[in-house]
Amino acid sequence: MAAPLSRRDLEFLLYEWLDAEALTGRERFAEHSRETFDAVLELSEDLATKRFAPVNKLGDQHEPYVGDDGKVVLPEEITSGIAEFIKAGLTAGSFDESLGGMQLPTVVSRASSAWFQAANAGMSSYAFLSVGNANLLAEYGTPEQIDTWVRPMIEGRFFGTMCLSEPQAGSSLADITTKAQPQDDGTYRITGTKMWISAGEHELSENIVHLVLAKAPGGGPGVKGISLFIVPKYLADGTRNDVALVGLNHKMGNRATTNTLLNFGDGSHSPTDTPGAVGYLVGEEHRGLSYMFKMMNEARIGVGFLATALGYAGYLASLEYAKVRTQGRPVDQKDPASKPVPIIEHADVKRMLLAQKSYVEGALSLELYCSKLVDLQQTGDDDERSRTGLLLDVLTPIAKSWPSQWCLEANSLAIQVHGGYGYTKEFDVEQYYRDNRLNPIHEGAHGIHGLDLLGRKVVMAGGAGLSLLTETIGATIERAADNSQTDDTEAAEFATQLRGAVDQLVAATATAWSSGDPAVALANATAYLEAAGHIVVAWMWLEQLLAVGTKTGDFYDGKRAAARYFYRYELPKTRIQLDLVAALDRTTLDADPAWL
Known part of the structure; x- marks a missing residue:
């Protein structure tokens, strides 16, 4: 069985790109070090692969039911596995030490959680919903409420x-x-x-x-x-x-x-x-809804992580399968007596694997980037708090919806790589797809987040959110335009392409609202969301490419190949979507329900 997540990729994203270790220079995280971060991640990987992953199919095939006594019954292996998770103290993650927490950076705590989400989506949800609940009450609850309800949740006694x-x-x-x-x-x-x-x-x-x-x-x-x-x-x-x-x-x-x-x-x-x-x-x-948004926004990032983790697990499973499954011969090999080759040798299989890699590694970078924004917002000065909070607000609908759509597509491609075996229950990828199909609906469907992004986030405070996003992406573009960080001109080439996409996004935003009619402006909000998501993930890939720099080896070459795929196959799709938004197209708005 393939590992459900890549430890090497997590290490690259956390340490070579996001420099999570530098967070220990902030007072809140001063008691931590690279060693404590790694210890948590190693524990998470070990527990997820040994106690969560082996019972993933069991929980799927023997779903909860209500017993004769009216109590919900779960397989014993799930109950004992969750008990092990609680015993390990991992529910305490990013909570304050004063509440009994580890006071880990959110970016490290989320990386830890991703192991469990990739190993067993259904099993992981119990504890992680509790974490969001406890975070809300820790911020808005009274001292008595915190003592009565939050501390037991951090301990894992309450969910x-x-x-x-x-x-x-x-x-x-x-x-x-x-x-x-x-x-x-x-x-x-x-x-x-x-x-x-x-x-x-x-x-x-x-x-x-x-x-x-x-x-x-x-x-x-x-x-x-x-x-x-x-x-x-x-x-x-x-x-x-x-x-x-x-x-x-x-x-x-x-x-x-x-x-x-x-x-x-x-x-x-x-x-x-x-x-x-x-x-x-x-x-x-x-004021309940304003308080609940604390948990809802945290849950939206969590859904993005879950979608990413499931897409990642499917990608690694299909990659392993493609390496060992032999079928067919190269198109230029005419000898029928020659041996079949592993399917990973075929160009179209490599296309499907590259697509998955670009989706899941791009999504994981986005989710971890958002998690680090939480840490910067929590520990920065007033200006940093304001800027990171605003950027996180703009990115949240994308961080929820983009992985829910495109990591699900990765799962679909993983089934395709497996061929007929892919849609049988004997292989994991069909379950990954079914598990992941819930995430485009969890915590609000795409349409809701499209309305949120175009209707609120990019226009709030006179467009300050969109301005900050484009300014932040622009800083990456400027760094990449100077190709001295890389051994070729690809980064500069991609920077130019990304700059054009960002300019089109800004123009389409303005044109959408130029009509003065919210119904017209928002008629194609979902197309806007998808285009904005692709642009943001293209930004994430440019960031990763800059972190790769001139480093050599298969891992880094794989990053370059995935970035190349995304810029050549995926980012160009945004032109059509943003053209549609800018055209103020009324096709959906004017469709009579009687026609449908």
């Missing part, structure tokens, strides 16, 4: 979820109907139903801490009326709260993660005489 969607509302959070009624003791009674709640019920932890969006009185209609509540499965005194599992959703992939429909306050487990589940307000009333 956590995010409860946003409802059956009738989906991603339209303005339309949620879950209600929160204030009580004299300062608590609230929560009533309503939440859908698609990952890790919403299980027996893996002592407690499950649900973060629930609900509407309290006086908030008015829409998202401005939403508040955020802690609604635990068990109250602090051990009393069962009125949170009931209605049923499990059966998904095409990522099956080892329970996905639930939950009722809050239906009377199944009422802890008091007053109807409703007991909830504790986070922060102020009617």
